[in-house]
Amino acid sequence: MGADDVDDLFEHAPCGYVSAQADCRILRVNSTLAKWLGSAPHELVGRRFPDLLNIAGKIFYETHFAPLLRMQGSFDEVALEMVRSDGTMLPVLVNAVERRDEAGQVRFTRITVFNATDRRRYEQELLHARRSAEQASAELRELNATLEARVAEAVEERMRAEEALRQSQKMEAIGQLTGGVAHDFNNLLTVILGGLDTMIRQMPSLPRSAQTERIERSARMALHAGERAATLTARLLAFARRQPLDPKPLDAGRLITNLADLLQRTLGETISLETVSGGGLWRTQADANELENALVNLAVNAKDAMPAGGRLTIETSNAYLDESYVAQVPEPVPPGQYVLIAVSDTGTGMAPETLAHVFEPFFTTKEVGKGTGLGLSQVYGFVRQSGGHLRIYSEVDEGTTVKIYLPRLMAEVAPPESERARPQPLTHGGLETILVVEDHDDLRAFSTGILRELGYRVLEAANGRSALEVLQAAHDVDLLFTDVVLPEGMDGRRLADEAKRRRPAIKVLFTTGYTRNAIVHNGRLDPGVNLISKPFSFEGLAAKVREVLDAGSEVSVSP
Amino acid sequence: MVFAHGFGCDQNMWRYVAPAFEDEFQTVLFDHVGAGGSDLEAYDPVRYASLDGYADDVVELCRALGVRGGVFVGHSVSAMIGILAAKQAPELFSELVLVGPSPRYIDDGDYVGGFSEAQIHELLDFLDSNHMGWSQAMAPVIMGNADRPELGEELTNSFCRTDPEIAKAFARVTFLSDNRADLAGVSARVLVLQCSEDVIAPRSVGEFVHRSLPRSELVLMAATGHCPNLSAPEETIAAIQSFVRA
Numbered sequence: 052m053g054a055d056d057v058d059d060l061f062e063h064a065p066c067g068y069v070s071a072q073a074d075c076r077i078l079r080v081n082s083t084l085a086k087w088l089g090s091a092p093h094e095l096v097g098r099r100f101p102d103l104l105n106i107a108g109k110i111f112y113e114t115h116f117a118p119l120l121r122m123q124g125s126f127d128e129v130a131l132e133m134v135r136s137d138g139t140m141l142p143v144l145v146n147a148v149e150r151r152d153e154a155g156q157v158r159f160t161r162i163t164v165f166n167a168t169d170r171r172r173y174e175q176e177l178l179h180a181r182r183s184a185e186q187a188s189a190e191l192r193e194l195n196a197t198l199e200a201r202v203a204e205a206v207e208e209r210m211r212a213e214e215a216l217r218q219s220q221k222m223e224a225i226g227q228l229t230g231g232v233a234h235d236f237n238n239l240l241t242v243i244l245g246g247l248d249t250m251i252r253q254m255p256s257l258p259r260s261a262q263t264e265r266i267e268r269s270a271r272m273a274l275h276a277g278e279r280a281a282t283l284t285a286r287l288l289a290f291a292r293r294q295p296l297d298p299k300p301l302d303a304g305r306l307i308t309n310l311a312d313l314l315q316r317t318l319g320e321t322i323s324l325e326t327v328s329g330g331g332l333w334r335t336q337a338d339a340n341e342l343e344n345a346l347v348n349l350a351v352n353a354k355d356a357m358p359a360g361g362r363l364t365i366e367t368s369n370a371y372l373d374e375s376y377v378a379q380v381p382e383p384v385p386p387g388q389y390v391l392i393a394v395s396d397t398g399t400g401m402a403p404e405t406l407a408h409v410f411e412p413f414f415t416t417k418e419v420g421k422g423t424g425l426g427l428s429q430v431y432g433f434v435r436q437s438g439g440h441l442r443i444y445s446e447v448d449e450g451t452t453v454k455i456y457l458p459r460l461m462a463e464v465a466p467p468e469s470e471r472a473r474p475q476p477l478t479h480g481g482l483e484t485i486l487v488v489e490d491h492d493d494l495r496a497f498s499t500g501i502l503r504e505l506g507y508r509v510l511e512a513a514n515g516r517s518a519l520e521v522l523q524a525a526h527d528v529d530l531l532f533t534d535v536v537l538p539e540g541m542d543g544r545r546l547a548d549e550a551k552r553r554r555p556a557i558k559v560l561f562t563t564g565y566t567r568n569a570i571v572h573n574g575r576l577d578p579g580v581n582l583i584s585k586p587f588s589f590e591g592l593a594a595k596v597r598e599v600l601d602a603g604s605e606v607s608v609s610p
Numbered sequence: 611m612v613f614a615h616g617f618g619c620d621q622n623m624w625r626y627v628a629p630a631f632e633d634e635f636q637t638v639l640f641d642h643v644g645a646g647g648s649d650l651e652a653y654d655p656v657r658y659a660s661l662d663g664y665a666d667d668v669v670e671l672c673r674a675l676g677v678r679g680g681v682f683v684g685h686s687v688s689a690m691i692g693i694l695a696a697k698q699a700p701e702l703f704s705e706l707v708l709v710g711p712s713p714r715y716i717d718d719g720d721y722v723g724g725f726s727e728a729q730i731h732e733l734l735d736f737l738d739s740n741h742m743g744w745s746q747a748m749a750p751v752i753m754g755n756a757d758r759p760e761l762g763e764e765l766t767n768s769f770c771r772t773d774p775e776i777a778k779a780f781a782r783v784t785f786l787s788d789n790r791a792d793l794a795g796v797s798a799r800v801l802v803l804q805c806s807e808d809v810i811a812p813r814s815v816g817e818f819v820h821r822s823l824p825r826s827e828l829v830l831m832a833a834t835g836h837c838p839n840l841s842a843p844e845e846t847i848a849a850i851q852s853f854v855r856a
Binding site for chain 2: 073074075099101102105106107109110111113114115117118119121122
């Protein structure tokens with residue numbers, strides 16, 4: 052290879068060559084680098100190599116790369132920017148190596164410069180791509196994270212709904228069970244109370260002695276206990292939504308005002324009662340007695356929650372339950388207008404665990420013997436049976452608010468509250484003929500016993516079919532007294548309809564322990580139907596029978 | 611005799627100088643936190659946001675070693691770190707050797723620091739705006755390169771290891787520092803070693819430092835560049851020896 056060849060190779064190599072002194076002063080530079088920088092080679096000779104770099108390169112060369120070169124004898128692929136004569140930047144990769152003499156002194160430094168314009172651009176693009184990828188990945192992660200959160204939320208909502216369903220199914224099951232037991236109890240109580248009643252009525256005709264007085268005292272005690280049992284049974288039926296209700300249009304505000312005295316007596320002196328009634332309160336339709344019972348039950352609970360005294364506030368107002376609200380309550384509640392009765396105490400409140408069970412019958416936080424565990428169950432059953440909604444808010448140590456929502460009465464159908472003013476008929480018997488239909492033998496014997504004692508002519512049947520046979524034979528039956536629930540396919544209502552078809556003048560009195568049947572729609576009496584609830588007393592039956600027989604014209608039972 | 615490295619590299623900067631003093635002195639070499647073999651986890655951006663954090667380290671280190679009336683040899687920015695440490699704990703050092711010192715890199719009125727404010731901001735902007743690309747370009751040299759083991763092997767024990775992010779922060783602290791007012795309060799004897807053609811700390815700066823210190827000697831070296839401890843170790847050793855023996 053000739054000198055010209057070597058010279059050409061040096062000058063026109065595809066990279067820049069620099070020879071420099073130990074102090075970086077340039078001894079020789081090839082044409083390639085000079086051309087890249089827009090200078091003539093001779094213009095670069097004598098300058099220090101770092102002076103051809105931008106400011107950052109200059110500083111880092113002096114502080115990092117020059118020491119590195121001195122310590123390890125070379126450096127490779129350092130990314131730097133050289134400044135062209137026009138001030139623009141030339142991205143380069145720089146390699147350097149020291150050449151030393153035999154004494155170890157640096158003879159010169161050889162520097163190789165590669166044009167890295169394209170490479171730097173690729174690097175920038177790669178960096179951009181990486182940043183974009185990282186950003187996209189971050190967004191995806193976030194999306195995933197929120198997706199998980201969304202799924203978790205949906206699952207939780209589903210679990211809440213299932214829990215609510217389980218709770219309402221449990222309540223329903225407890226209701227079925229309670230209702231069934233209470234119904235049987237009612238039949239038994241009717242017989243027990245009737246028996247005691249008869250004993251006490253027969254007492255005066257016996258010669259007075261210490262024994263008879265003891266028997267009478269015991270009988271009265273038993274009667275008293277039996278009546279209490281009957282009250283409990285009625286509450287159970289209320290919870291089971293199987294009590295016969297007698298709903299009438301009512302003004303909740305006025306009902307509460309009238310009840311205030313009784314409530315204040317229930318609460319005692321250490322608890323103040325405040326009633327707040329919003330103006331223009333809508334009317335609702337409910338069984339006034341049961342609403343009063345409900346409020347008394349709530350007052351009793353509030354009193355127990357405020358042993359050291361406090362305040363009970365009963366507020367009434369108009370309320371609207373919207374779609375979103377009713378969607379999140381466990382039991383079906385139609386959206387719409389309601390009358391709200393809110394009963395708030397300043398008592399001990401309840402923890403969420405307690406709150407979850409408060410509607411269950413026999414659940415009580417009170418000491419054994421202090422409570423029946425049926426108070427709130429009655430309230431719940433009554434409200435649900437009345438087409439309303441019940442909500443409890445409670446905070447430990449803050450107090451409890453029970454909100455009763457009763458549906459707004461949209462159209463008045465019967466003269467309000469006039470019936471209650473009707474005077475009770477006097478207790479006396481009669482000579483009419485009464486057909487008693489009851490499948491329960493003891494009960495039938497009890498009823499026919501009372502009616503015969505009262506002077507009536509009594510016929511009896513154990514089921515609907517036999518009753519129709521009796522009616523076929525006897526043309527002078529004035530009153531059909533029938534249980535609502537009868538065996539063998541014909542219930543009390545169908546029997547009554549058939550009897551009236553054959554004997555249009557016949558009067559009908561129903562009796563029932565509970566009703567979920569033809570006579571009582573959703574627990575409500577059809578207007579005009581005569582009904583006496585079990586257990587009934589001698590006095591009660593006597594009065595009711597007389598009342599029905601004396602009523603001017605029978606309102607027909609319509610489906 | 612305590613040797614402190616400057617901005618760039620680590621205690622290897624003293625590899626040709628420190629051994630010459632081992633007979634006469636007990637020598638102490640260390641890496642600033644964030645450089646060389648230091649624990650990078652110990653780097654606290656708040657503590658090291660000014661040179662005081664580094665000076666506190668020097669004082670702590672020397673007290674732990676029981677240094678009293680010693681010689682502090684500081685290169686580049688460590689010259690000023692030594693000034694701050696000596697002011698804080700004058701009992702530590704009776705002599706300071708400042709190699710290529712600069713109390714302020716930016717020109718300021720009559721003061722010629724060697725860089726215009728625009729240049730330093732260009733440097734810092736370059737590091738900021740381009741830092742990803744810069745870090746990656748620097749990484750093979752400064753950090754060793756995992757992707758290129760044949761290069762990385764050689765550079766595993768690189769003399770300039772540093773974390774690019776820390777190097778960037780150190781550059782900011784160094785080039786924005788202004789310790790001119792601290793010079794007057796130094797009671798120790800000081801040797802200022804000034805290289806020829808040092809673009810980082812030009813001669814005018816060395817002369818300013820010399821003038822501002824109460825007890826200072828200025829030696830203008832034949833060595834060029836910013837690192838005479840590497841490029842001219844014999845001259846550096848001779849200057850320090852004549853100073854400490856005086």
